[in-house]
Amino acid sequence: MENYYVTTPIYYVNDEPHLGHIYTTIAADVLARHQRMSERDVFFLTGVDEHGQKVQQAAEKRGIAPIELADQVVERYQSLWPELQISNDDFIRTSSDRHKAGVQAMWRRLENAGAIYKDFYEDWYCVPCEAYWTETQLKDADCWDAKHCPDCKRAVEKIQEESYFFRLSAFQDRLIEHIKANPDFIAPASRRNEVLSFVESGLRDLSISRTTFSWGVPVPGDDKHVIYVWIDALTNYLSALGFPEPEQPAHWPADVHLIGKDILRFHAVYWPAMLMAVELPLPKRIFAHGWWTVEGEKMSKSKGNALRPAELLEKYEADVLRYFLLREVPFGQDGDFSFTSLKQRYNTELANDVGNLLNRSLAMLNKYRDGVLGAVAEESEADRALIADVEAMQREVAACMDKQAFHLALERINAVVRHGNRYVEDNAPWSLAKQGENARLDSVLYHLVETLRLVALQLLPFMPEKMTAMLGQILNRKVQADNFSFSADGGWGVLAAGHQCRKPEPLFPRMD
Numbered sequence: 052m053e054n055y056y057v058t059t060p061i062y063y064v065n066d067e068p069h070l071g072h073i074y075t076t077i078a079a080d081v082l083a084r085h086q087r088m089s090e091r092d093v094f095f096l097t098g099v100d101e102h103g104q105k106v107q108q109a110a111e112k113r114g115i116a117p118i119e120l121a122d123q124v125v126e127r128y129q130s131l132w133p134e135l136q137i138s139n140d141d142f143i144r145t146s147s148d149r150h151k152a153g154v155q156a157m158w159r160r161l162e163n164a165g166a167i168y169k170d171f172y173e174d175w176y177c178v179p180c181e182a183y184w185t186e187t188q189l190k191d192a193d194c195w196d197a198k199h200c201p202d203c204k205r206a207v208e209k210i211q212e213e214s215y216f217f218r219l220s221a222f223q224d225r226l227i228e229h230i231k232a233n234p235d236f237i238a239p240a241s242r243r244n245e246v247l248s249f250v251e252s253g254l255r256d257l258s259i260s261r262t263t264f265s266w267g268v269p270v271p272g273d274d275k276h277v278i279y280v281w282i283d284a285l286t287n288y289l290s291a292l293g294f295p296e297p298e299q300p301a302h303w304p305a306d307v308h309l310i311g312k313d314i315l316r317f318h319a320v321y322w323p324a325m326l327m328a329v330e331l332p333l334p335k336r337i338f339a340h341g342w343w344t345v346e347g348e349k350m351s352k353s354k355g356n357a358l359r360p361a362e363l364l365e366k367y368e369a370d371v372l373r374y375f376l377l378r379e380v381p382f383g384q385d386g387d388f389s390f391t392s393l394k395q396r397y398n399t400e401l402a403n404d405v406g407n408l409l410n411r412s413l414a415m416l417n418k419y420r421d422g423v424l425g426a427v428a429e430e431s432e433a434d435r436a437l438i439a440d441v442e443a444m445q446r447e448v449a450a451c452m453d454k455q456a457f458h459l460a461l462e463r464i465n466a467v468v469r470h471g472n473r474y475v476e477d478n479a480p481w482s483l484a485k486q487g488e489n490a491r492l493d494s495v496l497y498h499l500v501e502t503l504r505l506v507a508l509q510l511l512p513f514m515p516e517k518m519t520a521m522l523g524q525i526l527n528r529k530v531q532a533d534n535f536s537f538s539a540d541g542g543w544g545v546l547a548a549g550h551q552c553r554k555p556e557p558l559f560p561r562m563d
């Protein structure tokens with residue numbers, strides 16, 4: 052079996068889960084489910100980043116240990132993922148022993164490769180953001196006079212500390228070469244260009260240790276220093292696979308790291324350079340998705356308009372959210388979460404199109420044929436066109452999933468659903484029943500049910516609960532989402548004459 056490894060970023064425990072977190076994780080889940088159905092040996096990883104000054108300070112403020120704070124947030128993520136039908140194979144915590152062992156091994160390998168040296172680091176530092184800023188950056192952002200952090204606008208202070216450095220600059224040429232030779236390495240293309248021009252503008256060596264806080268993984272052999280976020284966090288993709296044992300873990304390299312565009316540089320520049328230094332293969336693809344606004348406004352803590360997953364799940368079923376988030380906005384672009392467009396998409400595409408095709412087809416099958424499929428005596432032109440459309444959909448959806456083009460995959464599936472509804476109108480089963488054209492009636496109903504079954508299979512990774520229910524009505528047995536594969540179940544004509552379907556039960560009642 053071919054491997055498939057998909058990751059989300061590890062989410063920082065200094066923040067509560069929000070829309071951005073569930074977006075990335077749902078996207079990764081849809082890929083994982085689709086690839087499992089394509090019979091690949093999938094490893095789907097998510098987790099949390101627990102270390103750093105911010106977490107240490109937040110914990111101190113509340114009079115608890117950093118690990119206690121982390122435990123509380125971890126609990127929220129771990130109870131949220133099952134509610135959203137997330138099927139991750141592992142959940143990595145950076146405070147775990149297996150992760151710390153992986154990070155320290157990564158450090159030693161970088162050191163042995165001559166990629167680390169000790170020096171002094173001095174710059175303007177924003178404590179809440181844990182970010183150093185250069186004078187130029189502050190001036191460019193119009194923050195020099197007030198000595199403000201360009202990101203959060205809070206005060207920056209000049210800090211000098213002894214630090215270890217990673218020779219990032221030594222990898223500039225190899226990075227440029229790799230990005231140019233592998234057009235699919237960074238997606239979407241606009242992000243690839245952004246990274247390329249950043250690398251081409253010249254890379255500075257990277258400060259990779261801190262002495263200003265202690266909540267982290269100590270530098271091997273010099274535990275006054277804590278390993279800074281980049282090496283600590285990025286190594287999770289390997290430590291979860293058991294790195295440094297075996298030398299090269301089975302699922303490495305990752306097929307795709309899904310990330311938000313704010314952490315693109317770390318994943319598309321620092322991480323590949325680290326891997327080059329320790330002579331491990333680079334991930335095949337890094338996909339940076341966009342950001343959500345809510346009803347046209349930027350989400351922020353101060354506005355209090357951040358959409359919390361718990362509130363969303365009180366209003367909408369998980370599958371409806373999953374569908375909307377991946378359908379509404381091309382993955383990679385910024386988008387707006389609007390309750391009106393959610394309702395509109397739901398009513399048009401799910402209630403009117405998919406739901407209607409399912410209900411009317413199973414209702415007619417039950418009314419005219421007691422729910423039993425007949426044999427197909429002769430295929431008409433219209434039947435063949437429908438089958439061809441279904442088979443084209445299967446190929447095109449697979450291609451879309453390889454490019455993380457979720458919205459196009461869903462649009463392609465919806466096109467078949469609309470085709471199915473037109474086929475009902477054109478072939479008018481009610482007239483065939485009235486005129487006693489039973490052979491043709493059987494054929495039309497058979498084509499509708501097979502179309503529905505194959506549509507449900509393609510939609511299963513997106514809406515596991517709803518599509519399990521839909522397949523249950525069609526197959527007339529208890530089904531589980533993870534019992535299907537495209538090769539065993541994806542062919543046209545799997546249902547035999549004589550198969551009994553259930554009476555329809557509405558899956559997508561209209562939303563008011």
Ligand SMILES: [Zn+2]
Nearest residue numbers: 177180200203
């Ligand atoms: Zn800041």
